[in-house]
Amino acid sequence: MTEFLQHLVNGLSVGTIYALIALGYTMVYGVLKLINFAHGDVYMVGAFSGLYLARGLGVDQSPSLFKALLVFFGSIVVCAALGVIIERFAYRPLRHQPRLTALITAIGVSFLLEYGFQLPPVTQGSVPFPPGPTPRFFPEPFPRVDYAPFGVHVSNYDMVSLAVAVGLMFLLQFIVYRTKFGTAMRAVSFDSSVAGLMGINVNRVISWTFALGSGLAAAAALLVAGSRPTINPLMGLMPGIKAFVAAVFGGIGNVPGAMVGGLVLGLAEEYVAGYALSSYRDGIAFAMLILVLLLRPAGLFGRVRAEKV
Amino acid sequence: MEQVKLALRSALPFLIALPVLWGVSEVLRYYEFTSFQYILMMAFIDVILAVSLNVINGFTGQFSIGHAGFMAIGAYTAAKITLAARGLEIIGLPPGISDQVIFLLALLAGMCTASIAGFLVGMPSLRLRGDYLAIVTLGFNEIIRVVIENTSFLGQATGLSGLPRRTTLVWVGMGAMATILMARRLVGSTHGRALLAIREDEVAAEAMGVNTTGYKVRAFVISAAFAGLAGGLLVHLIQLCTPRSFTFVKSIEVVVMVVLGGMGSITGSVIAAFVLRFGVEALREAQQYRMVLYSMLLIVLMLTRPTGLFGTREIWDWLPRLRRNRAEGGAR
Amino acid sequence: MSAENVTPVLEARKVTMQFGGLKALSEFELELRPRELVGLIGPNGAGKTTAFNAITGVYAPSAGDVLVAGERVNGLRPHVICQRGIARTFQNIRLFKDLTALDNVRVACHHRRAAGFTAAFFRTTGYLEDERSIRRRAEEYLAVMGLSHRRDELARNLPYGEQRRLEIARALATGPKLLCLDEPAAGMNASEKVSLLELIRKIRDDFGLAILLIEHDMRVVMGVSERLVVLDHGKTISRGSPEKVRNDPKVIEAYLGDAYLAEKHISVPGEGA
Numbered sequence: 001m002t003e004f005l006q007h008l009v010n011g012l013s014v015g016t017i018y019a020l021i022a023l024g025y026t027m028v029y030g031v032l033k034l035i036n037f038a039h040g041d042v043y044m045v046g047a048f049s050g051l052y053l054a055r056g057l058g059v060d061q062s063p064s065l066f067k068a069l070l071v072f073f074g075s076i077v078v079c080a081a082l083g084v085i086i087e088r089f090a091y092r093p094l095r096h097q098p099r100l101t102a103l104i105t106a107i108g109v110s111f112l113l114e115y116g117f118q119l120p121p122v123t124q125g126s127v128p129f130p131p132g133p134t135p136r137f138f139p140e141p142f143p144r145v146d147y148a149p150f151g152v153h154v155s156n157y158d159m160v161s162l163a164v165a166v167g168l169m170f171l172l173q174f175i176v177y178r179t180k181f182g183t184a185m186r187a188v189s190f191d192s193s194v195a196g197l198m199g200i201n202v203n204r205v206i207s208w209t210f211a212l213g214s215g216l217a218a219a220a221a222l223l224v225a226g227s228r229p230t231i232n233p234l235m236g237l238m239p240g241i242k243a244f245v246a247a248v249f250g251g252i253g254n255v256p257g258a259m260v261g262g263l264v265l266g267l268a269e270e271y272v273a274g275y276a277l278s279s280y281r282d283g284i285a286f287a288m289l290i291l292v293l294l295l296r297p298a299g300l301f302g303r304v305r306a307e308k309v
Numbered sequence: 310m311e312q313v314k315l316a317l318r319s320a321l322p323f324l325i326a327l328p329v330l331w332g333v334s335e336v337l338r339y340y341e342f343t344s345f346q347y348i349l350m351m352a353f354i355d356v357i358l359a360v361s362l363n364v365i366n367g368f369t370g371q372f373s374i375g376h377a378g379f380m381a382i383g384a385y386t387a388a389k390i391t392l393a394a395r396g397l398e399i400i401g402l403p404p405g406i407s408d409q410v411i412f413l414l415a416l417l418a419g420m421c422t423a424s425i426a427g428f429l430v431g432m433p434s435l436r437l438r439g440d441y442l443a444i445v446t447l448g449f450n451e452i453i454r455v456v457i458e459n460t461s462f463l464g465q466a467t468g469l470s471g472l473p474r475r476t477t478l479v480w481v482g483m484g485a486m487a488t489i490l491m492a493r494r495l496v497g498s499t500h501g502r503a504l505l506a507i508r509e510d511e512v513a514a515e516a517m518g519v520n521t522t523g524y525k526v527r528a529f530v531i532s533a534a535f536a537g538l539a540g541g542l543l544v545h546l547i548q549l550c551t552p553r554s555f556t557f558v559k560s561i562e563v564v565v566m567v568v569l570g571g572m573g574s575i576t577g578s579v580i581a582a583f584v585l586r587f588g589v590e591a592l593r594e595a596q597q598y599r600m601v602l603y604s605m606l607l608i609v610l611m612l613t614r615p616t617g618l619f620g621t622r623e624i625w626d627w628l629p630r631l632r633r634n635r636a637e638g639g640a641r
Numbered sequence: 642m643s644a645e646n647v648t649p650v651l652e653a654r655k656v657t658m659q660f661g662g663l664k665a666l667s668e669f670e671l672e673l674r675p676r677e678l679v680g681l682i683g684p685n686g687a688g689k690t691t692a693f694n695a696i697t698g699v700y701a702p703s704a705g706d707v708l709v710a711g712e713r714v715n716g717l718r719p720h721v722i723c724q725r726g727i728a729r730t731f732q733n734i735r736l737f738k739d740l741t742a743l744d745n746v747r748v749a750c751h752h753r754r755a756a757g758f759t760a761a762f763f764r765t766t767g768y769l770e771d772e773r774s775i776r777r778r779a780e781e782y783l784a785v786m787g788l789s790h791r792r793d794e795l796a797r798n799l800p801y802g803e804q805r806r807l808e809i810a811r812a813l814a815t816g817p818k819l820l821c822l823d824e825p826a827a828g829m830n831a832s833e834k835v836s837l838l839e840l841i842r843k844i845r846d847d848f849g850l851a852i853l854l855i856e857h858d859m860r861v862v863m864g865v866s867e868r869l870v871v872l873d874h875g876k877t878i879s880r881g882s883p884e885k886v887r888n889d890p891k892v893i894e895a896y897l898g899d900a901y902l903a904e905k906h907i908s909v910p911g912e913g914a
Binding site for chain 2: 697699718719720723724728729731735736737738739740744747748749750751752754758761762763764765766768769771772775811812814815
């Protein structure tokens with residue numbers, strides 16, 4: 001029973017992270033019908049910008065809550081800006097090209113970030129830029145406390161992370177379904193050219209969607225970096241792909257679907273790896289992806305759209 | 310008599326290539342251009358990979374980014390066979406010849422297993438549109454890697470070492486030749502036109518009696534078989550078979566070649582494979598910049614010239630005699 | 642031999658297509674005998690193309706049966722239905738744009754070949770024979786549609802009217818017993834329409850096909866069709882000889898209603914055509 005609960009806790013904490021990243025995939029897919037391959041790497045950039053900010057503010061010497069919040073929101077802003085820039089320069093020029101063209105570009109952007117961050121440093125300092133391939137330690141903004149109710153190990157980091165992630169998801173839900181911007185976003189997602197005719201500034205909506213998704217990825221990265229404190233330029237690869245699986249599982253383009261998908265994937269990984277095939281952890285997501293696409297290609301909450309002939 | 314002439318004509322490119330390749334490799338050996346020969350062999354392997362991927366990505370208009378997975382399957386099959394057959398001799402054949410025959414059998418076995426994998430991946434992927442398919446092939450690539458790393462029979466993460474060096478310039482040259490001929494004869498045949506029709510308009514192709522799913526699976530099977538061949542050749546060149554050679558970074562490298570050359574152009578794939586391989590070797594000191602350059606190349610190409618260097622054109626489009634030949638589907 | 646005991650080329654029995662809450666086609670009935678030329682008409686959005694899609698397998702009918710030469714084909718894939726002898730064209734031209742005119746037609750000859758892929762790789766006699774006959778046939782169909790001079794041009798570079806004709810050539814090349822033409826004369830002027838319809842009638846006579854023709858313009862289709870079926874809002878509102886249909890009050894209402902609306906909203910751009 002203890003083991004079961006422990007897996008539940010671990011699964012939820014991984015799952016919420018997947019969910020946060022998956023939201024970025026799903027929103028961008030919604031408005032652009034593009035799989036933003038570079039999304040996992042935006043998540044990585046989020047972790048690194050957090051690291052630079054933390055070092056700059058001296059979090060490791062004198063941690064404080066204020067600095068932690070500054071690091072948190074600072075990296076969200078950095079990543080939101082990065083997302084907007086990527087969209088503006090890499091995807092927007094290709095919006096009317098075949099979708100494959102944009103997908104290939106996205107793969108290019110992803111690799112550029114991954115390998116660009118592994119280049120030899122051009123600046124000096126405690127953490128040079130680019131940081132190079134060696135893993136870095138993320139400073140702890142507050143002391144770690146472990147609790148063990150009923151023998152289940154939970155740290156204060158896990159709790160904060162879970163709370164923040166859930167809070168952000170509620171916030172997003174509110175933005176998407178209760179605000180003017182959310183309405184515009186859903187309109188663009190439904191039919192961007194008609195939305196444009198209705199006076200919606202499609203480009204601005206798309207930019208903001210990227211900003212929102214990338215910001216969530218940065219938040220996810222910091223929540224992860226807090227509790228599992230090594231980061232490296234390839235750290236976005238696996239979570240990125242898995243979050244994509246989560247988005248597909250929930251029905252890509254569907255916001256609540258991405259959340260459910262993330263949680264389901266996190267729990268599935270934790271339980272399958274914990275009870276049966278520990279070394280196959282990374283394969284579970286792909287097995288799940290292939291099963292979903294076979295059995296229900298539109299995902300849990302998605303709807304199949306027939307092609308008009 | 311007519312039959313013999315036809316058979317000769319169909320095998321002619323191989324009959325010419327064999328002595329030429331042998332001659333080149335002897336000359337290179339005599340002057341001890343070992344590293345040049347090595348790079349040349351790697352380039353030929355890249356040609357096999359790029360041209361075979363072009364069958365899926367260029368001709369059929371699907372998008373696979375998991376080519377290295379098929380490569381791995383072919384490589385491990387071939388490696389296992391040559392390792393098991395070490396010290397074995399086929400009765401009645403001199404040792405040198407016997408080794409070559411075993412190697413050939415190992416490569417063919419690798420092609421078979423890879424094409425079975427191609428079938429298995431192709432089947433469920435049929436219903437998926439471009440971008441989903443891309444992710445599934447990538448996922449398949451990763452699953453292969455995870456499985457290999459967890460299978461002691463396949464040497465786990467360390468891989469299989471102590472492979473005999475069987476790959477020569479003649480082998481890779483003939484492999485590349487076979488791949489190019491396969492692609493060319495395919496695209497000039499009615500089957501190839503069915504693939505092109507799928508690329509152009511899947512709904513219309515289906516309405517014109519083309520079994521689109523069947524042809525997509527066939528494209529995967531053929532393409533995977535040749536990727537398996539490339540894998541078998543590669544591991545018997547570097548004498549080591551590890552999962553690290555077949556990560557999806559390798560798959561992306563092949564995609565870059567196809568995209569650079571032009572999706573749908575065999576000529577483009579061949580040239581891009583050579584350019585990138587020799588370019589990489591020229592930048593050997595700058596290895597760490599390689600992937601950055603690849604990624605920038607991809608982005609810039611897509612933004613400025615999404616058709617690649619050649620688009621769907623071929624070198625033989627400019628050669629009148631060959632062009633007629635192609636238009637006739639090889640028929641006179 | 643009376644018409645009754647000839648197996649119909651196509652039979653649609655109470656075919657219904659439902660998309661969500663929308664019945665795009667309800668209880669569609671049609672029987673086509675060999676060499677018949679039937680027109681399917683109706684105002685915009687009446688369900689004509691939906692009927693085509695249900696017949697040719699693009700959609701599986703929600704209810705009812707489609708029979709080709711007496712055999713049920715519901716739910717079969719379009720390429721199988723094509724091989725059973727039904728060919729079609731598309732309302733919004735769907736050629737293989739980056740292939741030549743000849744290759745467009747050759748693709749349609751594809752399913753009647755014999756040699757396999759290995760034969761193509763080794764270029765066996767059987768394969769070469771196949772390729773030759775495919776080419777011969779393809780050129781014949783191009784010639785029938787008057788496109789021989791465009792043989793080696795890319796489909797995307799052909800003028801509009803020739804693209805329409807190339808689509809018909811391509812459909813013919815599948816060797817159909819029934820040819821379904823979805824507004825083949827759309828976007829043409831009156832005299833072009835007349836000559837195209839003459840050509841269609843000639844194709845029917847020369848190849849001995851049944852033809853099902855969707856047309857928007859009633860006057861044009863009256864001239865060539867032997868029978869008409871009129872759809873409106875997915876329902877069959879009239880059927881029979883052109884004279885009968887022309888005087889059917891329901892048809893007049895459907896069309897006049899349309900025209901009346903068009904008149905009222907005369908300033909709405911993009912209507913009509």
